Amino acid sequence: MRFSLRQLEVFLATAHYQNISKAADSLAMSQSAASSALKELEQQFDVLLFDRVGKRLQLNEQGRLIRSRAEALLEQAKEVESALMQHQEAGVVKVGATLTIGNYLAVNILGDLLQVHADAQVELSVANTQSIVQQVLNYDIDLGMIEGEIQHSELDIIPWREDDLCVFCAPHHPLAKKTLLSDEDIKNSHWILRESGSGTRQAFDRAMHGILPELNIMLELQHTEAIKRAVGKNLGVGCLSRIALEDAFKRGDLVELPVPQRDFIRTLYFILHKKKHRSAGIERWLAFCQRAS
Known part of the structure; x- marks a missing residue:
């Protein structure tokens, strides 16, 4: 890609303030850095986006043509950034538990979790060990809590409690x-x-x-x-x-x-796919399970 999102930010801020100094301040940049970013954007495509009227930079026809598209692109970029940042938040955790664990342990742990974190989102499903293992392997659930002993090269198998x-x-x-x-x-x-x-x-x-x-x-x-x-x-x-x-x-x-x-x-075990990212929600669930054991 021949332009950066930062260059688009400078372009849009300049279009808004019609002044490179004010645009730079709004982006917490130096004036020289903002000027360089805008200059590079124009030079890369051999185009002028503003008419220079004294100290004021006024969008020209070419600038007006791309302004709405640049705004839409930056908005999409912010959505992508937000999605990437969600790993720092708990989010929804999909837990699969075998029958004994699901009916007699996991429900109590969920109750303890909700008392401390009322906004916690946990989806709990119950099945036998073979089914839970397959769901973890298929990424249908984030983690499993099982009673059976298994060996699988793609799984992290973590002892929990006796x-x-x-x-x-x-x-x-x-x-x-x-x-x-x-x-x-x-x-x-x-x-x-x-x-x-x-x-x-x-x-x-x-x-x-x-x-x-x-x-x-x-x-x-x-x-x-x-x-x-x-x-x-x-x-x-x-x-x-x-x-x-x-x-x-x-x-x-x-x-x-x-x-x-x-x-x-x-021994009862946690199982997670080795390639599965351990989100904040998964780590929090594991911590509450360890606390309850």
Whole structure:
């Protein structure tokens, strides 16, 4: 491009004030710098834009022809500048969370955020781990909060906090009074579990290493509340995050079954695309999540 936006600013300021000194002052420039910018603009295109009448610079016909176009171009440039500056502001943050995190953690974090920043804009969607990973990879969401363990060369995978799964049943289930659930009890139970592809199911399968093929999996459901209701109706034994069960345990609606020989500890993660710019909004959301952990 053979002209600069600064040259157009000088041209328009001079057209407004009809005086190079006043134009320079309005742009916080020296008079010599403003004069040079205007002179270079005219020389580059071998054109005169002003008639010199004493100390006054009056737009000529050629200057009048390009004035409106120059104003429109500078206005567009300001819009581009504003868009580029938005990375310094929070803006809308699109968060994808797996079911346990979305329903039991992210909603509370959002509430805390809005108490401090009433203008915060967060769009929260809930799906299983595989779906969240794909949405991050496709740039459909800004960041994911997942329960499953993954590896992907295009993703930053950041540990967030620990969680543990609990085996549980209804208060009137035959196993409800047991102080310890043996592997034989596990194999003889009817299981109601999350679907394959969920982080909870991945953690459960890992914990049941060695006996998984012998388990009697009666139902696979996509929602934690549906599993809790089914187990509460004494249809079988379930396994979900402690986060999702705490209230039901306190009320006595469900009973935790101790399984000390099995490791149900897992890590919750943030995932972000490595090429995704971390806006102020994303950084703020991450900070509130860390504060809540």
